[in-house]
Amino acid sequence: MTSVAVLVELMRGSTSGGHVKCWERFAESAAGPGGRVPHGPDVDLTVYFLGERERVEELSAHVRFVMLRPVLASSALTSADGAEDVTDLAPHHRRLAALLPRHDVWHLTHSFAYAATAVRRARARPRGGPAPRLVASVHTDVPLLASVYSRYLADRWLHGSRPGAGDFLAARAERLLRRRRDRLLGHCERVLAPTPDGRAELARTLGADRVAPLRRGIDHRRFRPDPAARSRLAREHGVPADRPLVLFAGRLDATKGVPLLAESVRTVLGRGRAAHLVVAGRGAEADALRRALGPDVTLLGNLPQERLARVYAGCDVFAFPSRTETSGNVVAEAMACGLAVLLPEGAHTTEWLTEPGRDGVVVRHDDPTEWADALCALVDRPGLLAAVRHRAAVTARTAHPSWDRVLVEDLLPVWTAGAAPRGGRAPRGTAAGAA
Template structure:
């Protein structure tokens, strides 16, 4: 049996983001694996997923699968905004408690580039210089941290620098992205295999690491939880006071500039100025919550962060899912919206558009990040109910036909990478930074 440690250096709670939810769902799938496979052999997997938490604790999903929360060493919550919408991670260069636990596992799977990852890489290099068992070091990319930092730096520069001075902000953003991308690539170069969700991401890292070291890791969808529900609209009105007599446009995610919230706000405001009866529903929290409320007033419902079950009902009660973000590596919220039967509107060229099988038919892509173009795209759906209905129907059909379940992702993408032959001293040693 191979013991796998997945390192998710984000704080786990009831409203955590897609990265945490991804590994919660995959752990649940692992817990459903049979003790014995059809050929009589064991499934061969013992899985521990490490998250951050306010206190150390263990949540057992099955005799072979558990979730472990460890206290962070250098918690980023002190750097977060007052609404606390940002993901909480650990910026320490080393995590002593994790370092004590890792040697019990054969496979160390990094999913980020902060305290857990740097600890695992450091220990793997130390093991390579010793005489004991050599762990297998793997990684998967869930967030484009360099791009996210660049977008956020430009946003902050626009708020802090007086007047129209794009030069310093652009320089800082480009510099931050370059440095963080180099750092990420150095960490990934220590791994024997890196899993990436999108074809563009695989091509980029293939040029850096070699295509033989890069493999796909799709995102799954819980089709039982996220599905069309004719009764959801009424419940949305009763539970949250959302007006149900007009088209409802939904956004789900962190309410900040990195997700394109100012662009969506401006486009909905433009629709209202044109006389369209449209209402924006937003599930999430963030720095833009106040500006959105100020700009749209009664034309927006801010629901705050929601757990998955309640979020599923909100999806099913709306008509359109608008998601202008270009910083996603995958964007599970798009797949969840499509499975719920919403028409999705996305930026052309964004990774999220890879969820579509036939852009223009099972979802709409907008060429430029311009409020006018986004307002036009939304109006094209909202002003033509037969078109909106057709796109919603095709979105749900695409989700059923092409978006895999979490069980399939585990068995087809992860188990073949996690469960090769046990490590030996002859395996290629981790590369130096």
Template sequence: MNSVAVLVELTRNPMSGGQVKCWERFAEAAARLPEELPDGPVPDLTVYFLGERDRVETLSPHVRFVMLRPVLSTAALMSADGAADASDLAPYHHRLATLLPRHDVWHLTHSFAYATTAVRLARAAARRGPRVPRLVASVHTDVPKLTSVYTRYFADRGLPLPGDLLADRTERWLRRRRDRLLNACERVLVPTPAGRAEFAPLLGPHRVSLLRRGTDHDRFHPDPTARARLARRYGLPTDRPLVLFAGRLDASKGLPLLARSLRLLHARGGRAHLVMAGSGAEADAVHRLLGTDATLLGPLPQERLAPVYAGCDVFAFPSRTETCGNVVAEAMASGLAVLLPEGAATTQWLTAPGRDGIVVPDDDPHTWADALSTLVSHPGHLATVRTHAAATARHHHPTWDRVLTEDLLPHWTPVSAYGTTHVRAA
């Protein structure tokens, strides 16, 4: 049985973000696999996360989560603004280093402690030979771009360098670091064709493949009763459309742009109420701007988030930092009309832009206010877009089980005996 270690160097908890949820769904899909596949036994899968304490959570005899305490956690830095999930900035994770040699495939998903430890161990194994682990990687978040946003936040607190200069330097450094780690891998998986085009010049087209994201259609689906329950629970208005934003409430997700566009919509006489699920640095600013026209629900686990989707009308997501944006797929599966920025990776979820979702041509608040108005001020058009969005999700968005089988397992299955693959030099 081939043993696979997936290294997700983010803290796992019920409120964790999309990358953690992605690997939870893949692990659940792996636990549903039969013991034997047409090509042989199913892989033995261990997904490593960060946690407050070392522990193991077993999903099936061949699937488990392992949580390891971080060495140099970013939790204190990030928690102040409800920012991205905490990671580990240590150059080496000794506990992980003792566990990795039991696995045949090491799957990197980030570029900090877990990834640097794996690449360092793999290069040492290559020098010793002949037992060389196979290194695979997948790209889930544009970490350099995300970090540049937070660098600007922290620079505003009195750091000695100008925020823009420090952010640009940090982003360039992190891209070089990420690319060195990816270049050590025999295969890199990206979520979109645009991602393949981005990494092919660096790695070679033959080393870059697609890893789509799945949708849990049992959890996320239209529910005509959800609106009334949502209004009762949170005191939301029932006489106007609800515009949902789910994710980190900060500039990395485009929330300030959305808030300004809703303010313009209201000034023109349009009626809509913003519902925010999440936490972040911009929460107070949005409340000051929109007042009683916005409701903050706070961070929600997925079982509570699903009825929030189903109870709203529009999902507006101006983010350009997503490599995939699974929240868009969840919103469409729940029957929401989605508003997305032109050129963003999130538009991949649409099959007929203009029919199953609205693509906004630029990042100007007036343009976004215009796009919102075409939906919230025209109930018939809104209903049509919502119907098409749900149909696209139902017929075109794959399940997690399908993505696991078609996009992941082929790259985890051994193609030859140990020692015939190699770790690439930095």
């Protein structure tokens, strides 16, 4: 049985972002009914996250989560509300380095402490010792996000005293992190990416033969239409039930297009339409949303998956102006819950649509007036809104793959290709006793 270590150098919690949730779902699929991978070869899978303390969470006899404490957490560098994901900025993680030799395949998913440790450990193995197989997947455009957060940090630290400092830091951070990412990926025999554009970019650096797709799945048991969700949303959060509800879910910052959405909804309200914005997430733009929309916005903060699914199902439209997503699982989740989705033309999130215009609305320009026009078209025509919502749910059921399918078709072939299992076991029980 091939032993696989997936290295997710992000803090794991109930309200963690899509990168963490992605690997939680893959692990649940790998555990499978009776602890076996459905319709695929068995692997022994350990997903390493960051945590406040070291511990192991067993999902089955052959699947587990291991949380390791960060050496140098990035929490001190968060911009506003601590909304960014916390990672480990250390150049080496000694505890992880001690555990990695138990595994045959080391799967990198980021470009910080865990990834650097894996590459360093692989290069320093004893001569004649078993060589691990390094593979990787790209889930987020970290260099681009770093550029945006650098501007936020410059504003917070310098208070505008040095004009242009934010732009300088942003450009430098993006350039350095892109070089670092590509350098680490260069050590991997296979790199997976979710979008054609992402794969083409990596192929220019790594070669097309080393790049392959990795789709995102959807949990249709968790995300589905729920006729009772609207009244529950009104009862639990005071959201008005007598008007169309527009939902946004994600970090509240410029990378997600939140300022554009706020101005768009304000324009809709200024035209005399009755609508209400519901927001799930935290971030630097939260106060700006409150100032712009006042009583016409409800901010719910970060929500665990189960509660978020009920919020989706209680709303009508999912407006997501972000252009930085590599996949945007929130779009697939919203469609599965029967929401009409509004997306920017050319964004990777539009790949969830099979019939643009019928199972979702694509807005051509990042202009508040155009977004307001698209929202008004749905608000003013209940029949059209109902039709788009219905088609979105149909597309989700018929065209969006399950996590089981993606695991079997995209991941397992990469993990098990030509590998001779070493037979080592990942830690069980308490991680502290597994050294």
